[in-house]
Amino acid sequence: MRRALDVAYEMRTVEAVRKDILDAVKPLDPVTLPLMDAWGCVLFEDAIAPYDIPTFASSAMDGFAVRAEDVAAAGESPVILRRVGSAFIGKTPDAQVGPGEAMWIATGAPVPPGADCIAPKEDVTAEPDKVTVNKAFKSGMFVRPPGQDLKEGDVVVPGGKILSGPELGNLSTAGFGAVTVYPKVRVCVVSTGDELVEPGTKPAFGQIPDGNGFTISGNLRELGIAPVRPPIVPDDEDLLRNLFVSRAPEVDVFISSGGMSVGDLDVVKKVVSELGRIDSYKVAMQPGMPQAFGVVEGRTYFGLPGNPVSVFVSFELFIRPALLKMMGRTDLFRPVITASIDEEMEGLPDKTRYSRVFVYSENGAWRARSTGPAASNLLGTVVKANGLAVIPPGDHAVNAGDQVRVQLFRPMEQVQG
Numbered sequence: 001m002r003r004a005l006d007v008a009y010e011m012r013t014v015e016a017v018r019k020d021i022l023d024a025v026k027p028l029d030p031v032t033l034p035l036m037d038a039w040g041c042v043l044f045e046d047a048i049a050p051y052d053i054p055t056f057a058s059s060a061m062d063g064f065a066v067r068a069e070d071v072a073a074a075g076e077s078p079v080i081l082r083r084v085g086s087a088f089i090g091k092t093p094d095a096q097v098g099p100g101e102a103m104w105i106a107t108g109a110p111v112p113p114g115a116d117c118i119a120p121k122e123d124v125t126a127e128p129d130k131v132t133v134n135k136a137f138k139s140g141m142f143v144r145p146p147g148q149d150l151k152e153g154d155v156v157v158p159g160g161k162i163l164s165g166p167e168l169g170n171l172s173t174a175g176f177g178a179v180t181v182y183p184k185v186r187v188c189v190v191s192t193g194d195e196l197v198e199p200g201t202k203p204a205f206g207q208i209p210d211g212n213g214f215t216i217s218g219n220l221r222e223l224g225i226a227p228v229r230p231p232i233v234p235d236d237e238d239l240l241r242n243l244f245v246s247r248a249p250e251v252d253v254f255i256s257s258g259g260m261s262v263g264d265l266d267v268v269k270k271v272v273s274e275l276g277r278i279d280s281y282k283v284a285m286q287p288g289m290p291q292a293f294g295v296v297e298g299r300t301y302f303g304l305p306g307n308p309v310s311v312f313v314s315f316e317l318f319i320r321p322a323l324l325k326m327m328g329r330t331d332l333f334r335p336v337i338t339a340s341i342d343e344e345m346e347g348l349p350d351k352t353r354y355s356r357v358f359v360y361s362e363n364g365a366w367r368a369r370s371t372g373p374a375a376s377n378l379l380g381t382v383v384k385a386n387g388l389a390v391i392p393p394g395d396h397a398v399n400a401g402d403q404v405r406v407q408l409f410r411p412m413e414q415v416q417g
Contacts, residue, residue, distance in 0.1 A: 011282045012282065032179070043160065044328070066101075066115055067101075070099065070100060080133075093109070093113075096112050097113070185225055187252065188228040189213050191229070192233045252326065255302045284393065290305050307376035309376040309379055339367055341368050344399055349393060368389055387406040389406050390407060
């Protein structure tokens, strides 16, 4: 950690603070999980095929398993073969195919011994004891050979890959019932303050529903993390201390919001500094200047500002990439595009402004329009947006038509313009 709670605060850049945080956090220790529980996790190391996949030759069509040499003349005139046995999925064929013979076979069924190609049913006239093949087929036609998908020793899924449906399917096909992965981070969202009430509860005068806790929890779920969200804790040091101590064994990270302003003697700062260590920053950004990062009860701690938009922007810039790194991810940052803005956006002399915008395409080019005022309490401006326009420090405004960098935070089709 760079500095303790009681030192003077200096204004620092977003990049410097983010680098400190990313240098401090490390990937979690790998764990072995049942395959289904590993969905969304990053595979720790290459998964190697223990055998050929598929392990046997199978039919790609419903039809008849035949010998290519027997049907070679069918291109000139139909060939009549004696019908023997059947081959069904999941079962050993009940006979083999000899000279002048054909066996009914289902798609995916093992190719019987003796046969080397499949005559699809539409090219065959079938009778109870014989079949007439109306077309010639070469050896290997409509046969899926052993090892067509993977050979023994091939990489089934490479280490570092995020496990989604196709990866789980490939691993299961290769016989993996469990895999070693970087686990998902366990995060406790701490909501504190005498002024907070649970949503759905009628607030008394001066009270507000806990919106920040739900913003943070929703952002966590987007990362595949199921947040731990204890009941709201009032401004009571003993109750807050008990929360950190009791929850620490079951989580990897604590996140709280509010009470991070410079000089603020909020109980969260006090308790965290007693149970661990906290660094407080003034970051040259708007919204979200006051930030805190540290360790409490041996767990990583993030302290966010209290305003709703500040919480969202701070999570995007600092917490999201840190959690991804802890889960073994290397794609830590959101995509950034360049767009032409529709209206003037005022800059700040000494801070980077992150303006909420809606990005859309027009005539093959990206454009961005503001979704509302810059005030950090207006969370509705984020609801309407899909990106954050990055307005660098300076005394001048960015004019309509200028090109700006925009950090996207969700697919554009998820927002209605």
